[in-house]
Amino acid sequence: MILVERKPLETVEDVQRALQYAIEIEHSTIPPYLVALYSLGTAKNDAIREILRGIVIQEMGHFALAANMLIALGGTPRFTDPAFVPNYPGGLPFKIGDRDGKALVVHLAPFSIELVRDTFMVIESPEDPLHFQVKPHPALFAALAVDQETYQTIGEFYDALKAKLTDLGDAAFTGKDRPQPTGFPGDVFAIRSLADALRAIDVIVQQGEGTKTTPLAGGGTAVAHYYRFEQIVKGFALVADKSVPEGYSFSGDPIPFDPSGVAAILTDAKTSDYADGSMARRVALQFDTAYAGLLAALETAFAGAPDALTNAIGMMYDLLIFAQKLMATPAGNGKNAAPTFEFPVPVAP
Amino acid sequence: MSYLNRPRLHFAGRFEADVSTVNNDPANFDTARFVPGDDQRTTDNSKGAWNPRGTGSWRLITCAVTAATYADGSAVAASDPVIGMAVAHNRDRVAPKIVDLDPQQQLVSMIWGLELRLVDRSGADALRGAFEPAAFSDLWGRVPSDPNPGDFTLGAFYQSALTQVAWNDAVDSRWLRELRAAAGDGVLSVKFNVDGFSMDWTSPVFATGRIVGTLGPAAANEPQRFVLGRHLAPVDQSSPLNFAVAVVDESARRIVLDLGNALPTTTLGGPISAGTLALAAGDSQTAVATLSVGGDGWYERTAGICEAPADGTLSDAQLAQIANAPLLLVDPGNANAVLLAEAANGAHVRADQFVYRLGAGESADVALYTTTFGRRTAGMTVNSSVGAQGLQQSDGPPLGVPANAVIADPSPTISDANGVATLTLRTSDPGNPRGFIDGQLYAVQYAVDGGIADPYNFISVLLWSAVPEIAEPAWWPDLQPVFVQFGNLYPIMHPIVDLRSYDSIAAKRDLLRAVFSLPVEHPNYMPVTRDLSGAKRKLILRWLDTTGNNGLPNLGTPPPSLAAAVPRKAEAFAFAVAPSEAALVPNEERGAKTAAILRIPGLAAKVKVKP
Numbered sequence: 001m002i003l004v005e006r007k008p009l010e011t012v013e014d015v016q017r018a019l020q021y022a023i024e025i026e027h028s029t030i031p032p033y034l035v036a037l038y039s040l041g042t043a044k045n046d047a048i049r050e051i052l053r054g055i056v057i058q059e060m061g062h063f064a065l066a067a068n069m070l071i072a073l074g075g076t077p078r079f080t081d082p083a084f085v086p087n088y089p090g091g092l093p094f095k096i097g098d099r100d101g102k103a104l105v106v107h108l109a110p111f112s113i114e115l116v117r118d119t120f121m122v123i124e125s126p127e128d129p130l131h132f133q134v135k136p137h138p139a140l141f142a143a144l145a146v147d148q149e150t151y152q153t154i155g156e157f158y159d160a161l162k163a164k165l166t167d168l169g170d171a172a173f174t175g176k177d178r179p180q181p182t183g184f185p186g187d188v189f190a191i192r193s194l195a196d197a198l199r200a201i202d203v204i205v206q207q208g209e210g211t212k213t214t215p216l217a218g219g220g221t222a223v224a225h226y227y228r229f230e231q232i233v234k235g236f237a238l239v240a241d242k243s244v245p246e247g248y249s250f251s252g253d254p255i256p257f258d259p260s261g262v263a264a265i266l267t268d269a270k271t272s273d274y275a276d277g278s279m280a281r282r283v284a285l286q287f288d289t290a291y292a293g294l295l296a297a298l299e300t301a302f303a304g305a306p307d308a309l310t311n312a313i314g315m316m317y318d319l320l321i322f323a324q325k326l327m328a329t330p331a332g333n334g335k336n337a338a339p340t341f342e343f344p345v346p347v348a349p
Numbered sequence: 350m351s352y353l354n355r356p357r358l359h360f361a362g363r364f365e366a367d368v369s370t371v372n373n374d375p376a377n378f379d380t381a382r383f384v385p386g387d388d389q390r391t392t393d394n395s396k397g398a399w400n401p402r403g404t405g406s407w408r409l410i411t412c413a414v415t416a417a418t419y420a421d422g423s424a425v426a427a428s429d430p431v432i433g434m435a436v437a438h439n440r441d442r443v444a445p446k447i448v449d450l451d452p453q454q455q456l457v458s459m460i461w462g463l464e465l466r467l468v469d470r471s472g473a474d475a476l477r478g479a480f481e482p483a484a485f486s487d488l489w490g491r492v493p494s495d496p497n498p499g500d501f502t503l504g505a506f507y508q509s510a511l512t513q514v515a516w517n518d519a520v521d522s523r524w525l526r527e528l529r530a531a532a533g534d535g536v537l538s539v540k541f542n543v544d545g546f547s548m549d550w551t552s553p554v555f556a557t558g559r560i561v562g563t564l565g566p567a568a569a570n571e572p573q574r575f576v577l578g579r580h581l582a583p584v585d586q587s588s589p590l591n592f593a594v595a596v597v598d599e600s601a602r603r604i605v606l607d608l609g610n611a612l613p614t615t616t617l618g619g620p621i622s623a624g625t626l627a628l629a630a631g632d633s634q635t636a637v638a639t640l641s642v643g644g645d646g647w648y649e650r651t652a653g654i655c656e657a658p659a660d661g662t663l664s665d666a667q668l669a670q671i672a673n674a675p676l677l678l679v680d681p682g683n684a685n686a687v688l689l690a691e692a693a694n695g696a697h698v699r700a701d702q703f704v705y706r707l708g709a710g711e712s713a714d715v716a717l718y719t720t721t722f723g724r725r726t727a728g729m730t731v732n733s734s735v736g737a738q739g740l741q742q743s744d745g746p747p748l749g750v751p752a753n754a755v756i757a758d759p760s761p762t763i764s765d766a767n768g769v770a771t772l773t774l775r776t777s778d779p780g781n782p783r784g785f786i787d788g789q790l791y792a793v794q795y796a797v798d799g800g801i802a803d804p805y806n807f808i809s810v811l812l813w814s815a816v817p818e819i820a821e822p823a824w825w826p827d828l829q830p831v832f833v834q835f836g837n838l839y840p841i842m843h844p845i846v847d848l849r850s851y852d853s854i855a856a857k858r859d860l861l862r863a864v865f866s867l868p869v870e871h872p873n874y875m876p877v878t879r880d881l882s883g884a885k886r887k888l889i890l891r892w893l894d895t896t897g898n899n900g901l902p903n904l905g906t907p908p909p910s911l912a913a914a915v916p917r918k919a920e921a922f923a924f925a926v927a928p929s930e931a932a933l934v935p936n937e938e939r940g941a942k943t944a945a946i947l948r949i950p951g952l953a954a955k956v957k958v959k960p
Contacts, residue, residue, distance in 0.1 A: 042844055183863075279553045286408075290443075297441040310863055311442035314873035317845050318443050321404060324844060344472075 009164045012172050016075035018161055022066040023077055024093040025154065026204070028086050029059050029123055031341040032106050036120075038323045038339060039110035044261025047253070048111070048232050055225050058207045061186015065200040067302045068181070072191035074174040077302045079295045085343035089268045092123070108341060109267040113257060117233045124226040126155060126209035130246065155209050158201045165201075170194045181306040185313075215248055231255050263327045265338035271346045273331065280329045280337040287322040288345040290315050295343065350568040351538040351576045352508075353596045353605045353654065356420045356527045357565035360436040361649035362412030364543060364560040366447045368458075369405050370398035372838040372878065373941040375452040375745030379785040380833050388840045390550070390930045394941060399548050400556060402841045405877040406444035407460050412436040412560065414467070416650045420527045422601055431524040434475060435468040436562070443872045445480075448879050450704055450811050453748060454740050454790050455941050457484040457704045457809050461879065462872025465511055465539065467525075467564075475520040476528075478511030478537055482870060483574050484704045486805045488942060489591045491544050493613050499943045501558075502617060504544035504591070506610040510573035511537040511564075531566040538567035542609040542652060545618020549935040559618040561609065561652040570767075572701035572718050576607070579676045579723045580697050581689035582801035589613055590688045592803065593678065595628075596723065597671055602662035604628055604638060604671070606678070609653030611689065612642060621648050626688070627681045628657055630667075631674030634685050637667045673722060694799040695722035698731050698770070703808050708883045709754075709778035709788075709815040715808060717762070717770040719797060725768025733757040733772055733795040739807045740792045741945035746783040748790045754779035755791040755810055774808075778815035785834075787882060788813035813882030822892040823905030824851045831885055835876055855901040862893050 009018055037052040067077040078084070086092055088108045104122055109115050165172070170193055180190040187207075191197050207217040210224030215238060217224040223231070227238050230250075237252025266273065271288060274280035297312035323339045331337040371377055371388045374395060388397045414434045417425035425432060438445055445463035449455040463480035484507070491504035514537055516529055528537070539562060546558035571577050578596040593611040597604050606628065612621045623644035627636035638657035663671070675691035691697075697720045705713050719729035735757050737749030756775045764770040772795065779789040793808035819827055829851075836848030846861065847853040854861060864875035865886055881889075897903035 183859075277553055279555070282410075282553060293439070293441045300441060308441070310867065310871075310873060313860070313863070314443040315441075320845065321841065 009160055012073060012168060015161065015164055015168065015172070016070060016073055018157075019066055019070040019073065019075065020078065021093070022158075022161075022204075023063055023070070023079070024084060026059055026063040026066055027079070027084070028092045028106075030056060030063070031085075031088060031339075032108055032119065033059065034319075034323075035108040035339055035341075036111040036115060038320070038327065039263045039265055040261060041263060041327075044258045045111075045256075047255045048257060051228050051232060051255070052111075055228060057185045058187070058225070060184065061188050062204045062207070064181065064184045064186065064188040064302075065191075065204060068188070068191045069197050069200055071178050071180050071302065072173045072176045072197065074172075077299070079299045079302075080292075082344055084295070085341065088341065107268050108338065110265050110338070111262050112259075113233055116229050121226060121229045121233070124208050124224075124229060126212075126224075126226055128212070129226060130210070130213075130215055130248075155205050158205045162198055162201050165194060165197050168194075173197070179304050179306050181301045181309045183306070183309055232257070263336060264334065265327050265336045266331055267338070269326075269331070269338040269340050271340050271342055274337060280326065280331050283322055283325050283329060284337065284340045285345065287319065287326060288340055288342045290318045290322060291341060292343055292345050294319065350531075350566050350571060351578075351596070352540045352563040352565035352567075353576055353578065353594075353607060354531070354538075354565050354598070355418050355422060355601075356425075356524055356531060357563055357654075358414050358417035358425075358431060358524065359561065359563050359650060359652040359654070360412050360414045361559070361561045361652070362436065363410050363554070363557045364412075364541075365406065365408040365410055365557045366546065367403045367406045367408075367556050368400060368447055368449075369403035369839055369841065369877075370400045370941070371396075371840065372449070372452055373398050373455065375786060377838060378452065378834060380830060380837060381785070383837045388837065390933060392933050392935065394944060397840075398941065399550065399935070403556070404444075404841050405446045405448060407438075407447035407463070408444050409436055409438045409560065410557065412562075417524050419524060420531060422603075422656070425524050429522050429524050430469055430520060431467070431475070431522045433470075435466075437466045437468050439464045439872060440466065440474070445872050446874075446877050448877065450484075450706070450809055451790055451880060452786065453745050454809050454811070455945050456488055456741050456805075457486070459484040459704060459879075460507060460509075462870060462874070465564075469520055473517060473520070474515070475517050475522065475525060476514060478514035479870070480511055480539065481509045481573055483507050483509035485543070486575075486703075487592050487610055488805070488946065489610075491591075491613055492615075492617050493589060494615065495617065499548070500941070501546050501548050503546070503942060504542065504610055504614075506543070507541040508574050508576070509539055510567050511539055528564075528566060534567070534569035536567040536569055536573075537564060538573070539564050540607070540609065540652070544614065551935055561649055563607075563609070563652045563654060572699070572716070574701050574703070575699050575718075577718055577720060577723070577725070579691050580699075580801060580803075581676060581678055581691050582803060584687050584690050588688050590678070592805075593689055595676055597668070599668060601656075602664075602668065604657045604663070604676075606640070606655045606657060607653060608642060608655060612653060620645055621653075623647070625681055627679050627685065629677045629679055629685070630671040631677075633677050633679050633687050636679065636681065636685070637663065637671060639681065675722070690801075691722070692799050692801045695720075696726075696729070696797045696799045697721075697723075698729070698795060698797045698800055699806055700772075700795070700808055703806075705774065705808065705810045706813070706879065707774065707776050707810060708813050709776060711776055713774045715772045715774060715793075717764070717772055717795060719764040719768045719770055727764055727766045727768055729764045729768070729770065729797055730761045731764065731770045731772070731795050731797055733760040733762070733793055735791055735793050737790070738792055738794055739804060740790055740809065746786065749792065750782055750789070751779055753777070754789065755793070755812055757793050757795075774810060776810075776812050779812050781814050787880070787885070811880070813884065816882065816884035816888060819888065821897070821903060822888055822895065823897070823903035824892075825905035825907045827905070828889065828892050829907075831881075831889070835881075839877070851902075851904060855898075858893050858902065862890065865890055865893070 033056045040049045070077050089105050091103045176192045182188045208225045215227040231238050234250040236250040239252035241249040271284040294315040297308050301308040326337040329337045388401050390397050390401050446461045449458050459482050461482045465480050466477040467475040469475050485505040488505040490498045492502040495502050541562040543560050547554045576594045578594050581593045591611045593608050595606040621643035627639045629636050640655045640657050677687050678689040679685040679687050698717050700715050700717050719726050735755050754777050758773045762770045762772050782789050789812050791810040832848045846857040867874045895903040
């Protein structure tokens with residue numbers, strides 16, 4: 001279960017703070033998902049890659065929806081504060097995933113089944129995950145206990161947000177006519193009313209966790225992130241199955257994993273891991289610089305200049321190219337270099 | 350007014366030119382001949398050449414302000430925050446791009462999409478401006494001692510203007526305030542000198558070189574890509590120096606001479622030998638000023654710019670003499686032998702913009718600035734001719750034909766009261782004279798009587814072929830040939846969108862629509878190489894909007910011969926260099942530009958590249 005620290009939610013300012021918090025949560029999942037995705041390259045593991053790619057794009061969409069909600073409520077999203085980017089390995093913002101005093105430690109690591117099971121599924125977990133039979137595999141995942149006093153799930157966090165927004169009503173949407181970028185990866189729309197905001201929250205929650213009764217996201221046919229990841233762990237697609245009481249089972253197309261398709265790259269790479277003057281150091285700094293530039297362009301785009309999105313999207317592809325260059329650059333001990341996601345850009349010693 | 354005026358600053362560091370090299374070989378444009386593997390790295394400049402997976406990105410890395418001069422001529426102290434500021438490229442958009450005009454004219458490579466920034470220690474932009482796209486010029490072999498010259502021993506310069514300049518009032522720098530006051534038109538002038546480029550892909554400095562540069566004020570009514578001043582040329586092919594330019598600052602009573610791309614280096618990207626040179630006017634035996642050049646760190650501190658006389662000023666008599674006699678740079682250690690000289694009659698003409706990309710039927714007005722001893726001159730006659738002379742020759746298709754598709758009008762043209770002669774380039778459809786390479790290249794040569802001979806002082810024109818109207822464009826047969834050619838030439842794109850694959854393009858339709866719609870100055874403009882005609886770009890955009898294939902762009906029907914040959918799936922990305930490539934030993938002895946120079950009659954010796 002994904003748990004986040006409980007915060008008070010009384011005023012519009014509280015809601016604005018909560019939305020900035022939501023942006024940081026949605027963003028914090030992207031670097032670990034991207035490193036895993038990048039590490040798969042393009043030669044093998046097509047089905048797994050498509051699952052990861054689809055999830056990353058939707059996370060980017062959630063990020064943008066949360067930012068548009070903040071704009072509509074009169075706030076200004078900030079993406080360039082030094083604390084905006086988590087330090088990996090480490091906890092996600094607001095103690096996401098922590099439970100019983102134990103931190104969920106998230107790594108920037110190459111793809112593995114364990115990474116999906118022990119980290120990605122924990123990040124995306126609903127309060128009470130639905131359980132589906134694996135045919136022929138046994139279930140692997142068990143529900144987790146919760147301390148409801150100090151923690152809540154992301155779903156609960158968004159439920160509280162919905163309640164407060166409903167309470168505040170349309171009048172709180174003082175920024176509804178401000179420019180809101182929509183030409184962004186994922187299902188992104190402008191927030192012009194309370195109804196739009198409630199719909200945005202449903203998209204975010206259901207694409208991530210599904211609903212309490214179905215693994216599907218938002219009434220469509222797409223499976224929520226938690227169950228998409230679970231498909232990778234089980235090795236089969238989750239499909240409707242009238243022969244079982246749950247209505248779904250992991251009995252669809254196989255989702256095979258070929259470990260030989262994963263790049264042998266460093267885990268939790270830092271620019272300082274690479275020798276001064278080396279090609280890996282040079283490219284890692286370029287990667288971090290492009291990442292910083294991407295965040296700056298996004299901040300501009302969400303601060304009234306949606307045209308800057310073109311610049312941001314261009315830099316996303318630059319990140320991919322730098323990541324590929326890093327992953328093809330030897331970094332010693334038989335491993336290749338890996339994307340660093342260090343922000344602010346480390347200053348050369 | 351230009352970077353040679355005060356206040357000016359100098360900076361030094363390294364630049365990266367991650368050029369893509371599959372398109373260096375004209376034969377690779379032939380999609381019928383191109384086979385898998387033709388984009389692999391080689392050591393002989395064939396096929397993929399030395400950097401086949403280049404992105405075209407051009408970056409400034411570790412560049413910092415080394416020295417600066419206030420408007421009154423005094424040196425800027427380290428206490429002014431401008432000293433030590435980083436000189437950087439784009440912050441919040443992709444890197445600028447470096448682009449050849451054409452595989453058959455690689456000697457006017459342009460920087461596009463550069464936003465130049467001065468960045469203070471807190472990371473804030475002290476100033477930034479848009480670098481007007483500009484090509485390098487005066488490419489020459491700069492390391493005479495190197496026994497095996499190649500592209501890595503070449504030097505060149507870029508000059509351009511910074512427009513849309515934004516100033517940060519929070520930065521407290523007298524130098525910045527003085528520059529802002531001097532640049533009343535809101536335009537700045539910038540010069541880059543580049544050399545010492547590494548083509549050794551096993552080196553951590555691969556695809557980078559040395560850059561030193563100068564930033565100063567500009568005037569809106571002056572050319573942006575050269576200095577309206579005193580142009581000095583090597584007197585003969587034995588001169589060890591390259592072209593230089595000077596201005597006479599009459600109020601300061603000094604000559605400001607730019608030797609940034611004129612002095613050879615002792616080693617690759619290394620220092621310039623310390624020595625003494627002298628300036629004379631008319632009479633080489635009577636120096637008006639001596640200059641100390643070279644030595645450790647001199648180049649990085651000055652970018653090769655000297656003020657003369659170093660101590661003191663010119664007398665009225667000297668100023669009068671200089672005003673009407675050719676400036677000479679002489680070698681006092683060798684009986685005042687003349688190294689560089691202005692034209693005997695002082696006449697000079699140069700086009701501000703000397704690289705054009707034109708669609709069939711488009712025209713362009715070229716401003717040619719005529720001067721005498723650096724002063725604008727009205728009524729000068731400029732003769733011109735159109736052909737292929739001066740373009741890089743190659744084994745590819747013949748250039749400059751058909752002859753009348755570009756007309757330079759009028760010829761001769763006479764300069765107006767401002768010393769500007771206008772030449773209109775009128776074009777018509779050249780047809781398809783090069784087959785698999787779109788359009789044709791033309792060289793427009795121009796000259797004034799008595800002007801210096803300068804093999805780089807001409808206009809390169811890429812004239813694109815006309816594109817017939819297509820009512821319902823489809824992948825087959827209309828777009829496939831265009832996209833496959835780009836896909837073959839730019840393998841770095843494959844993981845993002847494989848331009849050889851209809852499916853890959855259809856899946857990225859929105860992205861492609863966005864980048865094909867950007868202004869050409871934008872660093873994300875597609876194609877990066879800017880060698881797609883406007884007519885074809887419009888056709889692509891129109892096709893991307895079609896929905897004839899179940900909502901996706903029109904597919905059409907493949908000819909049977911090609912249907913099987915086209916990949917449906919994007920090419921896989923490899924994490925390791927292919928063993929065949931890993932075994933290659935870098936060969937820096939050549940490179941496309943050196944090869945090109947060697948093919949130009951009369952230029953090989955001038956630029957000191959040994960055959």
